[in-house]
């Protein structure tokens with residue numbers, strides 16, 4: 001695999017689908033393992049993918065997660081239709097969450113998802129438009 | 143220390159993941175907040191929680207944890223058990239409180255590493 005060619009994985013995410021939650025990230029993880037990517041790198045990618053996946057399931061209406069796996073890096077692009085994020089600076093703060101109580105009871109809504117993604121990735125870009133949706137682009141070098 | 147040794151010492155009930163009981167535990171982490179576990183637990187940790195729903199399996203799998211201990215007599219949801227079986231994630235239960243589990247793990251030399 002050269003640095004530019006790569007494997008593209010794509011998964012559709014649906015709001016409130018707690019049954020399928022984590023499947024996209026698990027498949028991305030399995031593919032990375034088959035490719036022999038270093039375990040500590042895989043772990044950072046898996047955590048970032050899961051947090052992004054859960055945010056679509058919890059906070060948005062529907063979305064798509066794509067993983068572009070190249071020899072030197074993995075790119076995660078997560079795009080959703082939904083309420084968007086009014087104040088990204090606030091959303092990035094550890095502990096900030098708008099998750100409702102029934103979501104918090106499951107242990108989600110700690111307000112640490114976006115900070116976890118930012119910490120686990122080498123490049124983290126978030127764009128959001130209110131009442132339209134959110135787009136995340138993350139790069140992790142292998 | 144292996145999970146099997148911990149299971150024996152604490153008389154834990156093995157619900158799923160029989161095939162992975164020989165894995166070595168690197169340390170432990172206790173929390174019911176999933177993103178906190180994702181961000182703070184270390185790979186190879188044994189995780190003590192009172193959550194029993196299916197999403198804990200994905201967390202353990204993706205964060206590379208060796209085992210989930212569901213404390214306080216909480217019964218895991220059937221979907222959680224099914225997922226743990228499919229993914230071969232070690233799922234353990236106990237009527238001991240989370241506090242008691244962590245204390246006993248620490249006594250066995252399992253620290254917060």
Ligand SMILES: Nc1ncnc2c1ncn2[C@@H]1O[C@H](COP(=O)(O)OP(=O)(O)O)[C@@H](O)[C@H]1O
Nearest residue numbers: 055059084091097098109110111112113114134
């Ligand atoms: N995809 C998204 N669509 C709409 N809002 C989002 C999205 N992702 C995050 N947010 C907002 O940012 C907040 C913080 O997100 P995060 O750090 O993942 O914490 P949590 O998901 O635990 O609330 C969320 O509570 C929500 O208000």
Ligand SMILES: [Mg+2]
Nearest residue numbers: 051055113114
């Ligand atoms: Mg989140």
